[in-house]
Amino acid sequence: MTFINDQVPDTGLNIKLQVNGQPVHAQVSVRQHLGDFLRESQGFKGTHIGCEHGVCGACTVRVDGRAVRSCLTLAVQADAAQVFTIEGLSDDPVVRALQNSFVRCHAMQCGFCTAGMLLTAAELLQAQLDPSRDEVREYLSGNYCRCTGYESIVNAVMDAAQTLRKARGE
């Protein structure tokens, strides 16, 4: 019995998913990773591709509610998933607060790592609105800033946490 040649044409597979709240149908090459699919086929270039082997965190997106590295997820694996890139998250109150704090605290230099930082930090603040600096550093440890602007980035996440706590009336 052969499954491979019967089931998987080399031209790719059809996937159906939601990207930033919109339904998407596409045919993808099975070796294309989700980050390339989002950028090249869908035009969401806010997702930055850095190392392409899971080290830098720049390509972080949200898949089914969880922050994941889009370079370590195949596009075919996103079939039936809810995917959000930074473009689709500016209305999310946590991401918006983080974006404002990043601006206020000058938490970016070249900006390449920023989308990944925002999505990772948003996951932390969704779970915990009162993290310590150490917890923030630890949570962001998988996201590189090659400009080494970490101090301001941690300041910004602390600032956003405070803003969100205030908004909640604490």
Add this chain to the structure above:
Amino acid sequence: MKAAPFKYVLAQSLEHCLELLSEHGDDARLLAGGQSLLPSLALRLSAPALLIDINRVSDISAPPQVSGGVVRLSALTRHADLITSPVVQAHLPLLHRAAPWIAHPGIRNRGTIGGSLALGDPASELPACAVAAGATFILQSKSGGLRRVPAPSFYQGMFRNACAVDEMIVAIEFARMDALQTGFKEVARRRGDYAMVGLAGQARRSGQRLTNVGLSFFSVGDCPVLASKICQAIEAAENESQAVAMALDVYQRDMQASADLWCSSQAKKYIGRSVLEDVIHDLYQ
């Protein structure tokens, strides 16, 4: 870089997956979380002909379950689940304690325990936990059905384990650790990076004595190293300070750490001493 071309099949069931493995053997790789496999493809360290995606196989994705004195974790349990699962928190404190040290949040969200245990990276946390705790691997293949392999004999060398080419890990079982003391420590250059040296341990404490001590170092050899002589020394000790002294004595005499690209064997041995001391203190907490 981009992965070399491969074919891809989404396994529809455990049976389908085992059928594919039996047909394609070593030409196929199972794609679970993909957090080690996809980097190795992207770096062209490996180029399998076929990826069998097992993420939708429901038989291996049940949440952690307690049954009598045993906790069963399905192969597709994500690392992040080890942190959030109340069952793991209550009954497998060693894993709950080790999980935050596994890579970074984005990787823990997708990476699976079955994948990590099957790969057996010498620097990874979970294989060492499995060995320290004397866990049992549940393997399955089309030809051989189900079989159980105890953790120490599962690992057989650098990236080598007891799985036959047509076999896969479907679950891992741990004896409940509710009444045990646990300890875990690793030293890495950056949080979440591969450990230079790490140690997982558990023991039963009664007064000043420790019994049933299990200690497994990682990132010091080809696979997790069960430190049996150190465990015996600790069990023979009458109190905490004696346990530390006797364990360090054995460690100094017997421990061999192999160098990696970033850390010499001398440096590893030096760091390992303080790691061992910290873990023994954890076991006496």
